[in-house]
Amino acid sequence: LKMIRAADVNGVKINKRSMSISFTEGDIISGDFIKWMQECIDTQGDYIIEKRRLYTEIGHEKGYGTAKLLFAEHTNDEIFKEFLGIGNGLKISSFEYVPERFSVPDYSRKVSETGGTVYITPQPQGTCDVRFRSSLTDAAFHMTGMMYAIPFAPVAPIRVSAPPVEILFS
Numbered sequence: 001l002k003m004i005r006a007a008d009v010n011g012v013k014i015n016k017r018s019m020s021i022s023f024t025e026g027d028i029i030s031g032d033f034i035k036w037m038q039e040c041i042d043t044q045g046d047y048i049i050e051k052r053r054l055y056t057e058i059g060h061e062k063g064y065g066t067a068k069l070l071f072a073e074h075t076n077d078e079i080f081k082e083f084l085g086i087g088n089g090l091k092i093s094s095f096e097y098v099p100e101r102f103s104v105p106d107y108s109r110k111v112s113e114t115g116g117t118v119y120i121t122p123q124p125q126g127t128c129d130v131r132f133r134s135s136l137t138d139a140a141f142h143m144t145g146m147m148y149a150i151p152f153a154p155v156a157p158i159r160v161s162a163p164p165v166e167i168l169f170s
């Protein structure tokens with residue numbers, strides 16, 4: 001599949017190739033050949049579903065492509081808040097995306113835009129237990145929350161979300 005992808009990106013007609021296939025004694029089919037062929041086809045399951053699965057899953061183990069964007073005039077605080085899921089979008093001055101499959105970029109399908117807004121949907125880093133207490137003598141009230149951090153900025157703020165409570169540690 002990787003060779004097919006590379007050939008497609010390079011404009012090579014792969015159906016114009018020749019290849020040799022060698023058969024052994026174990027490949028000889030005796031008896032009802034049509035019945036054998038139908039049984040082989042039936043064991044494969046639904047062809048369309050399997051082909052769609054292969055097309056969407058195989059070759060994307062390292063991602064679906066590479067995107068580059070340039071933020072336009074934002075403070076670190078605005079960028080951090082957007083990556084923590086509490087921003088209002090970030091203006092970008094340029095965006096470029098090149099799809100990849102099997103780590104082979106396809107520049108013929110490159111997307112380039114000038115200007116726009118990007119909205120980040122963060123993924124929680126894990127769960128946490130948020131405890132509240134009005135005084136040292138009162139019992140603690142606790143809620144389960146989700147913790148958000150910015151992996152590429154270790155000194156950035158951390159967000160804890162335990163609706164209806166939102167806590168931002170700066």
